[in-house]
Amino acid sequence: MELELISIGNYKIMVHTIVFIVGIFVVTKILLWLIKQALYRQKTTINLDSGNTYAIFQIIKYIIWVIAFGFILETIGIKVTVLIAGSAALLVGIGLGLQQTFNDIISGIILLSERSIKIDDILEIDGDILKIQEIGLRTSKGLNRDEISIIIPNSLITTNKVINWSHQSKQTRFKINIGVAYGSDVDLVEKVLKESAWEHPEVSDKNLINIRFLDFGDSSLQFQVIFFSENIFRIERVKSDIRKVINRKFKEHNITIPFPQMDLHFKTNFSENTQQPKNNS
Structure with a gap:
């Protein structure tokens, strides 16, 4: 155990030093594993969800690793207090150069501690x-x-x-806008739109489906389908499915989705007595 491995001037690393470092590393890993198992086992008892449990464990993990790193430095003969005092100017320079990195680290600590x-x-x-x-x-x-x-x-x-x-309630409100041709039966359009949203299995609380007649557009009557769903992350797929149903039902009821159109009127004002140019020949 007293066998010398590395010798640089008066500085020597012995076999037992390596053994201590490995021991600190192993003990740290085991301690973190035990803490993690205890936290995830007791999260239902102390009313913590997976996100909160993860945040608490991350904070504990970083603190324990900092302490373990300090012990490792002490083991190989480097005094942490002397190192910090002697490298103050260097740390200032590094801090200025890595300002954004430190900003990200402080932000990470805030996210983990606030658990927002x-x-x-x-x-x-x-x-x-x-x-x-x-x-x-x-x-x-x-x-x-x-x-x-x-x-x-x-x-x-x-x-x-x-x-x-x-952070919203489980049900979040979403909207689908659609236009129909002028002359369409407004009551029928509202009925078809409500039925289209009603059919989708991921639309929550069917009684909260609402259809709004928004405006008289340039080329169409503008409607809006309002519905609630718990599938926030995949809501674009839900909207796509509802649009497909709307398109199918519009065809069944002969409801037209118009193309943008514009009427142009040309005004002509020719005089009947327009004189012909004289022939000078």
């Missing part, structure tokens, strides 16, 4: 809809509706306007 955003939450960021899969210390990972995994800097979530659809 959790795993499986549906967010709207810069017009894109994402389901959060992972919240890290610097970045978070989300899946958009095209099944593309997106890495998001945490500062983007904390500093920008973000809509968290998961």
